[in-house]
Amino acid sequence: MDINKDIALSAKWLNECNSHINGMALGDSAKNRVSGALLHLALEHHGAIQILVTCKPYPHYGSAAALLRPQFEAYIRGVWYHRRASKQDLEKFVNGDEPPKVNNLIRDLEALPGYTEGKLKSIKKDTWRIMCGLTHGGSAQYASRNSATEIVSNYTDDQVRGVLYWACALTLQVSGAFANFLENNVLGNELLLTYRSLFPEKP
Numbered sequence: 001m002d003i004n005k006d007i008a009l010s011a012k013w014l015n016e017c018n019s020h021i022n023g024m025a026l027g028d029s030a031k032n033r034v035s036g037a038l039l040h041l042a043l044e045h046h047g048a049i050q051i052l053v054t055c056k057p058y059p060h061y062g063s064a065a066a067l068l069r070p071q072f073e074a075y076i077r078g079v080w081y082h083r084r085a086s087k088q089d090l091e092k093f094v095n096g097d098e099p100p101k102v103n104n105l106i107r108d109l110e111a112l113p114g115y116t117e118g119k120l121k122s123i124k125k126d127t128w129r130i131m132c133g134l135t136h137g138g139s140a141q142y143a144s145r146n147s148a149t150e151i152v153s154n155y156t157d158d159q160v161r162g163v164l165y166w167a168c169a170l171t172l173q174v175s176g177a178f179a180n181f182l183e184n185n186v187l188g189n190e191l192l193l194t195y196r197s198l199f200p201e202k203p
Contacts, residue, residue, distance in 0.1 A: 030087075
């Protein structure tokens with residue numbers, strides 16, 4: 001499949017989510033406002049990935065890949081602040097304190113209905129080292145910008161496709177989290193159906 005088709009699908013999915021989510025009223029609840037801001041940040045990271053992979057004449061694939069970990073963390077934090085954070089947790093964060101470590105956030109979330117299968121923990125275990133390397137200049141970034149004779153971005157189409165797939169999959173989770181805390185099942189179902197129509201072969 002032509003990588004340009006993957007880029008176009010990612011853009012279409014992102015635009016669909018933005019058209020439904022941007023500008024939504026979150027109310028006065030600190031919980032909703034903190035969670036909404038973090039989930040919106042995760043959505044914005046996908047947008048930045050989209051921009052970076054389409055830069056002409058030199059796409060910035062490495063910088064796009066570096067945003068997968070921040071996108072994942074913003075999603076996890078956004079859900080945790082809505083589903084598990086105490087009033088004190090929210091106050092500390094608003095006043096500049098760092099959130100708990102991501103392992104603790106995932107542990108707390110997986111104690112809730114719908115997160116009990118260990119999926120988040122498994123995703124983190126399988127991808128964290130790779131995401132950290134991409135974010136912090138690990139060996140994957142080194143290997144993807146060296147040829148036999150020169151320094152040049154030489155990411156394969158499959159590598160770029162993988163970045164786009166993970167960004168889109170995370171955005172699906174983000175859209176579901178928005179629908180959840182807004183108690184808007186119609187929005188959640190509509191975006192899920194859109195995702196499945198665009199990516200029928202993806203889980």
